Amino acid sequence: MEKMDILIKQVRLNDGEALQDIAIEDGKIINIASAINDSAKEVIEGAGRVLIPGLVESHIHLDKALIADREPNKSGTLKEAIEVTAKLKPTFTEEDVYNRAKRALEMIIRHGATTVRTHAEFDPAQGFTGFNMIMRLKEEYKDLIDMQVVAFPQEGIFKTPGTEKMMYEAMDMGADIVGGIPYNDAPANEHIDLIFKIAKKYGKDIDLHQDFADEADDTSIEYLCEKTIKENYQGRVSVGHLTALHAMSKEQLARVIKLMVAAKINVMPLPATDLHLGARNDEVNVRRAVTPIRKLRDAGINICLATNNIRNAFTPYGNGDLMQIAMLAIPVGHLGGADDLPTVLPMITENPAKALGLKDYGIEIGKQADLILLDTKIKADAIIDLPERLYVIKNGRVTVKVDTKVTIHR
Known part of the structure; x- marks a missing residue:
């Protein structure tokens, strides 16, 4: 089976709900499930972080x-x-x-x-x-x-x-x-x-x-x-x-x-x-x-x-x-x-x-894959945390990627 473009693993879409995997191909979200085991060209480990639309x-x-x-x-x-x-x-x-x-x-x-x-x-x-x-x-x-x-x-x-x-x-x-x-x-x-x-x-x-x-x-x-x-x-x-x-x-x-x-x-x-x-x-x-x-x-x-x-x-x-x-x-x-x-x-x-009349917006199967992975694990805190945007995905392609590793020198 040909690999999908991107697989985002274990992200939080809503507080109080189970973590989800998001499969992306040809600029679209093609699957949302608790576990997707198909292979992908790029795998993004969400580790429980919040995923929101762009x-x-x-x-x-x-x-x-x-x-x-x-x-x-x-x-x-x-x-x-x-x-x-x-x-x-x-x-x-x-x-x-x-x-x-x-x-x-x-x-x-x-x-x-x-x-x-x-x-x-x-x-x-x-x-x-x-x-x-x-x-x-x-x-x-x-x-x-x-x-x-x-x-x-x-x-x-x-x-x-x-x-x-x-x-x-x-x-x-x-x-x-x-x-x-x-x-x-x-x-x-x-x-x-x-x-x-x-x-x-x-x-x-x-x-x-x-x-x-x-x-x-x-x-x-x-x-x-x-x-x-x-x-x-x-x-x-x-x-x-x-x-x-x-x-x-x-x-x-x-x-x-x-x-x-x-x-x-x-x-x-x-x-x-x-x-x-x-x-x-x-x-x-x-x-x-x-x-x-x-x-x-x-x-x-x-x-x-x-x-x-x-x-x-x-x-x-x-x-x-x-x-x-x-x-x-x-x-x-x-x-x-x-x-x-x-x-x-x-x-x-x-x-x-x-x-703005966007007809293809949101995190649903078939929608355009415009997504952001936030460096926070609680959706309710998505604003007040002012979280780093770890990944920005536009039309199914990673456009921004941020490494948040911080070293404190004593």
């Missing part, structure tokens, strides 16, 4: 990563972050964007991401410099990570003449998702209408930077939900940030959540960025300025934790590790309770897989 990075900006040292955001506000980045973007060359985005991409691959959705910017000042390089990396790294590219108009559409035409051009050039930013354009509702028009023309999903603000006095989330239902786009719209919800009254929030549930909106809280930029004007009782994760989760809304930015004016730190983002979200979102903690790992695995 991490899904659902919201990141690879094209503007690693520029914090060029022009600092001294006030730490969203306003200055946008201004600083807008000033820098015309100076980006293709080589510059390519090299920085490549480094950031390799960071998230090293930490176990097997799928990523990245927003790629363009505007009349910088043209398609960044967008083109992201599309290039999508092709070059397709064996290591699946990439969805969002056509993203950071500077707005109506307030930046020429951008509307570029939105259509980006879709023609191969963008996977239609992006938008209602809060940085005027009027916001017309911005949303245009995004839906483009999405319907190309049959694509929508991903918006939505209501990123400390206050809730100028939001468009309710209109977005109503539009989503009207256009029969339930489940196909994702929003990042959505921080203004934390400032809503109990009654207003309940109304908004009810609409979001009906529209099946996917929400990507971005705690590393939102904590850094939010509530900068609060002098006492400084707010967390993060969308109310627990309330949204409890209502049945699909929550996906994501990185957003790595070392730029929006987020001047980060190393591409989604587990660190999830760990940050635990105290920020009051997710450390016995009933809450088990809901966090799905926020960087199954939930974003659902939001």
Whole structure:
């Protein structure tokens, strides 16, 4: 009998269940059983460690990563972050964007991401410099990570003449998702209408930077939900940030959540960025300025934790590790309770897989073999241990392997 490609021995899929062997061939999981004795080209000894599906990075900006040292955001506000980045973007060359985005991409691959959705910017000042390089990396790294590219108009559409035409051009050039930013354009509702028009023309999903603000006095989330239902786009719209919800009254929030549930909106809280930029004007009782994760989760809304930015004016730190983002979200979102903690790992695995429309995801026979072997033996501790990712497997091939042997010299 011909050898299978990989056999992973004795791994923990769920706490309280027997250890399992996982057989992989031709990029797929072909068998899961308590003992598989067939031979394999590569055998990985799990020794009771936890095996999870690949991490899904659902919201990141690879094209503007690693520029914090060029022009600092001294006030730490969203306003200055946008201004600083807008000033820098015309100076980006293709080589510059390519090299920085490549480094950031390799960071998230090293930490176990097997799928990523990245927003790629363009505007009349910088043209398609960044967008083109992201599309290039999508092709070059397709064996290591699946990439969805969002056509993203950071500077707005109506307030930046020429951008509307570029939105259509980006879709023609191969963008996977239609992006938008209602809060940085005027009027916001017309911005949303245009995004839906483009999405319907190309049959694509929508991903918006939505209501990123400390206050809730100028939001468009309710209109977005109503539009989503009207256009029969339930489940196909994702929003990042959505921080203004934390400032809503109990009654207003309940109304908004009810609409979001009906529209099946996917929400990507971005705690590393939102904590850094939010509530900068609060002098006492400084707010967390993060969308109310627990309330949204409890209502049945699909929550996906994501990185957003790595070392730029929006987020001047980060190393591409989604587990660190999830760990940050635990105290920020009051997710450390016995009933809450088990809901966090799905926020960087199954939930974003659902939001991104991944049909072949998970640890089941016949699914794509995108897997991570963690250096922990308790699945419930998979986040709080911040475990080393010993093996990352993408499409049935080992892409990352880490030796954790540590010698302490006395």
